[in-house]
Amino acid sequence: MLALLAAAGWLKPDAAHAQAWNKAAFETHDMAETMKALGGAEPAQSKDIVFFQTPDIAENGAVVPIGIASNIPKTDSIAILIEKNPNMLAATFDIPAGTEPTISTRVKMGQTSNIYALVKADGKYYVASKEVKVTLGGCGG
Amino acid sequence: MPCAFAQSTVDEIAKYRAALQDGNPAELWEARGEALWKQKRGPKQVSFEQCDLGLGAGVVKGAYARLPRYFADADRVMDLETRLVWCMVKLQGYSEADALKNPFGSGNEKKSDMEALVAYVTSESRGAKMNVALSHPKEEQMYRLGEKMFYFRGGPHDFACATCHGEDGKRIRLQDLPNLTGTEGAQKAYTTWPAYRVSQGELRSFQWRLYDCFRQQRFPELIFASDASVALTMFLARNANGVAFDAPAIKR
Amino acid sequence: MNGRESLVSLALLSITLGCATAPSSEEIAANAAAMLKSSFKANGQASLDRLKQDETQALCSQLAGKPPSKEVAARIEKINRDAIKYPADGKLLGDWKNGEKIAQEGRGKQFSDDPAGPVGANCYACHQLAPQELSFGTIGPSLYQFGKLRGYGADTQRYAYGKIYNSEAYAACSNMPRFGHSGILNEQQLKDVTALLMDPQSPVNK
Amino acid sequence: MADPMKIRANLVGDSTEVKVLMNHEMETGQRKDAQGKTIPAWFIQSVSATCNDKTVLSAQWGPAVSKNPFLSFKFKGGAKGDKVVITWVDSRGDKRTDEATIA
Numbered sequence: 001m002l003a004l005l006a007a008a009g010w011l012k013p014d015a016a017h018a019q020a021w022n023k024a025a026f027e028t029h030d031m032a033e034t035m036k037a038l039g040g041a042e043p044a045q046s047k048d049i050v051f052f053q054t055p056d057i058a059e060n061g062a063v064v065p066i067g068i069a070s071n072i073p074k075t076d077s078i079a080i081l082i083e084k085n086p087n088m089l090a091a092t093f094d095i096p097a098g099t100e101p102t103i104s105t106r107v108k109m110g111q112t113s114n115i116y117a118l119v120k121a122d123g124k125y126y127v128a129s130k131e132v133k134v135t136l137g138g139c140g141g
Numbered sequence: 142m143p144c145a146f147a148q149s150t151v152d153e154i155a156k157y158r159a160a161l162q163d164g165n166p167a168e169l170w171e172a173r174g175e176a177l178w179k180q181k182r183g184p185k186q187v188s189f190e191q192c193d194l195g196l197g198a199g200v201v202k203g204a205y206a207r208l209p210r211y212f213a214d215a216d217r218v219m220d221l222e223t224r225l226v227w228c229m230v231k232l233q234g235y236s237e238a239d240a241l242k243n244p245f246g247s248g249n250e251k252k253s254d255m256e257a258l259v260a261y262v263t264s265e266s267r268g269a270k271m272n273v274a275l276s277h278p279k280e281e282q283m284y285r286l287g288e289k290m291f292y293f294r295g296g297p298h299d300f301a302c303a304t305c306h307g308e309d310g311k312r313i314r315l316q317d318l319p320n321l322t323g324t325e326g327a328q329k330a331y332t333t334w335p336a337y338r339v340s341q342g343e344l345r346s347f348q349w350r351l352y353d354c355f356r357q358q359r360f361p362e363l364i365f366a367s368d369a370s371v372a373l374t375m376f377l378a379r380n381a382n383g384v385a386f387d388a389p390a391i392k393r
Numbered sequence: 394m395n396g397r398e399s400l401v402s403l404a405l406l407s408i409t410l411g412c413a414t415a416p417s418s419e420e421i422a423a424n425a426a427a428m429l430k431s432s433f434k435a436n437g438q439a440s441l442d443r444l445k446q447d448e449t450q451a452l453c454s455q456l457a458g459k460p461p462s463k464e465v466a467a468r469i470e471k472i473n474r475d476a477i478k479y480p481a482d483g484k485l486l487g488d489w490k491n492g493e494k495i496a497q498e499g500r501g502k503q504f505s506d507d508p509a510g511p512v513g514a515n516c517y518a519c520h521q522l523a524p525q526e527l528s529f530g531t532i533g534p535s536l537y538q539f540g541k542l543r544g545y546g547a548d549t550q551r552y553a554y555g556k557i558y559n560s561e562a563y564a565a566c567s568n569m570p571r572f573g574h575s576g577i578l579n580e581q582q583l584k585d586v587t588a589l590l591m592d593p594q595s596p597v598n599k
Numbered sequence: 600m601a602d603p604m605k606i607r608a609n610l611v612g613d614s615t616e617v618k619v620l621m622n623h624e625m626e627t628g629q630r631k632d633a634q635g636k637t638i639p640a641w642f643i644q645s646v647s648a649t650c651n652d653k654t655v656l657s658a659q660w661g662p663a664v665s666k667n668p669f670l671s672f673k674f675k676g677g678a679k680g681d682k683v684v685i686t687w688v689d690s691r692g693d694k695r696t697d698e699a700t701i702a
Contacts, residue, residue, distance in 0.1 A: 091663070292457045297502050298577065300570070307458050
């Protein structure tokens with residue numbers, strides 16, 4: 001299957017995965033550290049970044065739905081950061097031209113925390129945040 | 142105002158659950174189960190397409206909504222899992238021990254073929270109206286045994302199924318409890334299993350639901366595909382008659 | 394009716410007759426006992442003994458969710474009240490802080506639990522207690538301000554201890570476990586949980 | 600070997616809406632097994648999506664993405680019958696590629 005796809009020209013792993021995984025960025029503990037690892041300056045607060053399908057309360061921290069849409073022109077990338085997780089950065093998404101600056105995924109949260117949506121647009125960084133409370137339901141047994 | 146707080150908590154958790162509906166990882170189990178269903182397996186190298194789930198050999202569509210039921214070839218009332226085990230032994234040539242092992246999976250290291258098959262078969266009843274018959278005396282008997290089991294109190298905590306699932310509008314901690322003695326509660330609960338449990342990252346079948354309820358009831362271990370498990374399934378499935386089956390679902 | 398159908402109904406009829414039409418209650422009871430035996434296996438600390446019912450469990454199971462008659466209720470409450478053992482030192486109140494921990498703890502006695510690990514009462518699963526804890530269940534009544542509303546007197550203390558020790562002594566076929574009677578909690582733990590309800594300093598009474 | 604992904608790609612107006620479910624443990628490296636031993640980290644590190652040879656999304660993930668990950672995004676330029684190809688690579692170097700036809 002892989003060989004077939006490659007032969008058909010579908011698969012270009014070297015191109016698609018050209019950027020090496022940014023280990024340093026995924027091992028940071030606060031915003032300043034993360035920005036340094038990502039190579040950016042302090043982000044500006046923005047009202048043009050919107051959370052959608054992101055609940056105020058998550059019944060289980062193992063799966064917290066997060067949707068982020070950026071209305072900032074020339075959005076190049078969107079990142080999800082979770083303040084109180086052991087490592088702050090959860091995911092980054094590069095948005096090529098033609099792709100809507102809107103992503104939705106699910107993340108783990110160890111506890112109630114602020115979630116940051118970090119957007120890079122036209123070389124500048126912007127941020128919005130939202131608190132998500134994590135409850136533990138069930139019998140506890 | 143603790144009450145107002147609780148209400149907004151409940152509303153927000155409802156939003157959380159709604160947000161999870163789009164993209165249920167149970168689909169990964171359904172896809173694997175469909176492949177297993179069609180694959181020639183076991184010492185006899187036969188696929189499940191020869192397996193009769195009650196609507197004829199290989200008919201999957203709508204079959205789960207009519208289970209458990211009496212099967213003349215086995216002279217027994219069977220739920221889905223019991224029937225799959227029967228087909229694995231009689232058709233595919235597995236030993237009973239092999240057919241019964243690993244009913245509940247755990248991660249990629251210990252995937253359960255049974256759970257995947259259950260995910261696939263149940264998904265083929267999505268939208269089918271629950272229609273479990275008590276026309277055969279053994280079906281009637283199984284139902285009454287299930288009812289008996291439902292009210293059976295035992296263990297150090299005196300718990301029965303009915304302890305938590307016998308009244309409307311109750312909850313454990315913040316978790317709502319369906320009243321399984323009423324039609325509405327049984328319908329809502331039974332038609333939403335199996336489910337992908339986000340807390341476990343696993344697809345869980347109704348057999349698992351019963352197994353884990355008894356664990357929390359402080360009972361000994363409920364044996365997979367045992368008579369008591371089939372009887373309780375019969376009791377609850379029958380009580381859920383009349384509404385559309387809607388699983389595999391996704392739950393906390 | 395064609396020939397095939399009548400054959401089927403004849404076959405059905407003979408099976409039905411074989412079982413004396415609908416199965417009788419005695420028959421169901423006998424089959425239920427056999428079913429229990431074949432359907433469970435011992436796992437860790439959860440041995441098959443746990444399926445042997447005492448009189449209270451058996452009487453309450455038979456009711457199938459309906460309330461007991463006056464006579465049955467009186468019988469259950471008497472045998473359970475007679476079985477309550479109060480502490481030899483006469484002290485019923487322990488440490489409410491420890492009681493709060495026991496009320497929060499949901500583990501204990503499951504086959505998945507470490508037999509040497511903690512055993513709790515999991516009170517919050519079913520009851521509201523301290524108002525700070527928002528995650529509480531509703532199978533049992535709210536116990537917020539339990540002592541404050543009833544008074545902190547010796548009789549109420551004795552009732553609270555006795556109810557936690559053996560709920561069936563006060564309400565036949567209650568959903569609540571018999572924490573002392575069934576050996577779920579030890580005497581000190583029972584005192585600590587009683588203190589959670591009855592100590593004026595407990596957050597339950599704030 | 601990981602199970603196939605489940606990919607849905609639907610044309611909505613002039614955008615293709617893609618929804619993906621992946622089969623992966625996404626082990627954080629912070630959990631302990633029953634014996635108290637740390638379970639080593641194992642998670643998808645990069646994801647890429649292409650349509651007609653053009654990259655339409657690329658992502659880098661840490662272990663905080665949930666088990667059996669879900670991802671949804673939209674891009675312009677796809678047409679019915681085109682294929683969306685998704686590849687992930689995890690921290691052990693394992694790789695999986697699947698595709699779906701835009702409906």
